[in-house]
Amino acid sequence: MDERRARTPVPVVASAVASAVASAVASVGRVPLAPGDHLCALYRGRAEREQLLTPFIADGLREGHSCLLLAADGEGRALRDVLAANAPAVGPDSDGLQIMGPKESYLLDGTFDGDHMLDMLHAWSDSTFSAGNGTFARLAADMSWAQPLVQPAFIHDLIRYEMKATRWFMSCPQVGMCLYDLELFSGDLIIPLVKAHPKVWLSGMVVENPYCAGPEEELDPREEVLEPRAADEV
Amino acid sequence: MTATSGKSDRSRRKTWGQEHVANLYSLFVLSMIMNDGRDESDILRLALTSVAAVGPCRAEGGFLTVDELLVPTPAGWPHATSEIDDHLQHLRGREGPIPVPGREWGWAFALHTRGGGIGYLVVSAPSRPTGDEFFLIHVLAQQTAAALANATARRRERDHARELRRLNADRAAVNVRLANTISELEYQRSVHEVLSQAAAGGGSVAGIATAVYRLTGYPVAIEDRFGNLRAWAGPDCPDPYPKPDAAQHEELLQEAARRPLPVRVGERLIALAQHRGEVLGAMVLIDAAGSAGRQEEFTLDHACTALALELAHLRNIAEVELRLRRELVDDLITGTDDESAYARAAAVGHDLHGPHYLVAVQWVGRAADDAFVQAVGRAAAGLRMRSLLAGRSGMAVLVSEGRPRPEALHQAMVRELGSPSGSIGVGGRCDVPGEIPRSFEEALRALEVRQRSRSPNGTTAFDELGLYRILGPGGDYREVDQFVREWLGPLLDYDAAHHSDLAQTLSQYFECGGNYDGTAAALGIHRSTLRYRLQRIRDVSGSDITDVDSRLNLHVATRVWKVLGGSP
DSSP states (O other), X not given: OOHHHHHOOOOOOOOOHHHHHHTOOEEETTEEXXXXXXXXXXXXXXXXXXXXXXXXXXXXXHHTOEEEEEOOTTOHHHXXXXXXXXXXXXXXXXXXXXXXXXXXXXXXXXXXXXXXXXXXXXXXXXXXXXXXXXXXXXXXXEGGXXXXXXXXXXXXXXXXXXXXXXXXXXXXXXXXXXXXXXXXXXXXXXXXXXXXXXXXXXXXXXXXXXXXXXXXXXXXXXXXTTSOOOGGGO | OHHHHHHHHHHHHHHHHHHHHHHHHHHHHHHHHHTSSOOHHHHHXXXXXXXXXXXXXXXEEEEEEETTEEEESSTTOTTOOHHHHHHHHXXXXXXXXXXXXXOSEEEEEEEEETTEEEEEEEEEESSOOOHHHXXXXXXXXXXXXXXXXXXXXXXXXXXXXXXHHXXXXXXXXXXXXXXXXXXXXXXXXXXXXXXXXXXXXXXXHHHHHHHHHXXXXXXXXXXXXXXXXXXXXXXOXXXXXXXXXXXXHHHHHHHHHHOSSOEEETTEEEEXXXXXXXXXXXXEEXXXXXXXXXXXXXXXXXXXXXXXHHHHHHHHHHHHHHXXXXXXXHHHHHOOOHHHHHHHHHHTTOXXXXXXXXXXXXXXXXXXXXXXXXXXXXXXXXXXXXXXXXXXXXXXXXXXXXXXOHHHHHHHHHHHHXXXXXXXXXXXXXXXXXXXXXXXXXHHHHHHHHHHSSOOSEEEEGGGOGGGGGSOTTOOOHHHHHHHHHHHHHHHHHHHHHTOOHHHHHHHHHHTTTOHHHHHHHHTOOHHHHHHHHHHHHHHHOOOTTSHHHHHHHHHHHHHHHHTTSOO
16 A cells, blocks of 8 residues: 555544535535545445435536446446436446446455555546546445455454545545445444444434544554454454 | 653543544444334344444343243344343343353343333453443443334334224225215115106006116116016117017026026016016016126116016906906896996996997817906907907807907917817897897807807807707707708718718809809809709709709708808
């Protein structure tokens, strides 16, 4: 991982709702998002996922934003069709939308490596923002692929990745939404996820977490308090 | 280093504070998830899987109190052993320590709500947790209990709502049934009203048919017992109306009489009009589409009751009229004054003024019952005879207006009864009722003469009796027969042997006064043929037809022979 990128100081996200509204560049379920926001959306079932995902990406395409959709395995084509139907002016082959499955992103080497994934995200943002034309970016990630992998060590790696992703989101004019299905994931993942995200969307509400575990904690090798404990440790 | 160490301590305190608040925040979000509509099992599963994420503990199991028993929930949780269950029973709803094999510390967090204890969340740890860690698990247990209470309330609410929906559905169904019943009653009332109006307006059979047509919209036919059309209401009345096969029709009536509801035969929906078990007629709804339903069946059934009353009434009237006619005929035969006779005849619809003839009808093997008298009535009606009719002493008696056509009447009777074995006697003309007894006696004499003749099947008119008129009724005709045989016997035998017409030729010769041309014309033969036959008559009979005495006896014999039937 690029050390320069990892050490770039960024402010802790603790913005009030009012300021978020004022600087809103996107929304999820009518809840405004500000540049740099990293939202954890806890939804139930496929229908609710599409209610969140479709307008988020379709609105971005209409606004001329660069959109990256990290879809669940085998759903890329279907999601592209749905988006084309919801944003017909953009079309299914729009340059503004890039869809990748887990095998092209999170599980590129067959296993999950958060640092490799972050390198990929940095490369994507370098490419997106290189023109310096003031473009804005949106990222949505359906995390359903992670369900079969859930165990303490994986949770540890995933939470560490999410914390670093928060730093990455804050480094560019972009917003991101990670989507976790409550019908697939249990408390062992949900609790650390909530602690690691500055904003959580649940049942139409966004709950802000000013005390989320920020990148600073994640970067201090002596601090492990935020890391989830493995079952065999307890 | 000191500065660095102090900064590190502040950072560590800040990090601890943030961590603690972040844990509480995550429990808050977890509580929202627990309360998003999950059932009790899902809530406990969420709590159990969260235990390891908020402290150094392991979830041993969740238990829910169901009917005063602790039930492991969710089923199949790996650490929920029966030993834990036993220890929980000893706690009796309180929370407290619990031994867990291989673990230094175990604790049963009681799940309390306002209604009391509803279960346990059992956790363990390799060592006793800190106060903060214990506090977080305790908060998790409290939130779990609250979410379980909400879930129970929601379930009850759902059950209540389901029960309400069921009750509402039941009530709606009852309302629908009630509305249907009211609608049915209103329809039945309208049927009753319309049929009552039809009855009040004269209650004719046609009126009933029209009323049923108005009520149902289907064409209606009313038939008599034999399938003949009595009335039709609605379009497309068949002309001529089809006459059913008698045997099949009778079978259909018997089948319909056995059933409580109208019977469908093809496009016909048939109901019977019955009075005291006797079928008087049938009402037929013409329903080609087969769309008639319960309302039409009700209308048909109700109308058949009205029709049965009407038909029974009509039959009673007919019977009374028939009785009056019989009594009138009896009185006319025995003799009554003219004025009374005219008045009574007019009362039953017959004009006694003008020439009348008495007709006596008797058939072999048939008693003079109602069926026989009715058959005579139908035969007379078929010949357009206006008459009074009665049964009397083994025969039917007609008081006929105008002279009846004798042979036509006999043929009509043969058609009615299916047998030629019967005799009819026609009396002489009577111009006033006072002459009727005499005409009746003459009819009896003509009937007797016919019955005693060699050809008893047929009609004999008193006017044609000739010499027989002078013979009293009930007399012995053997001498007369011998007289005929004496003078005509050889001719009759010859005719029988050679299929000739010598007797008929002789009779016609005398009736024409001995005129050759007239006789030949009447017989339709040539004059020379007549001359030849007369010669054969002289040869065969051995009588001289020019002799005055022989001529007289032969003439009388031919007359008698003709009266007796004109055949040997």
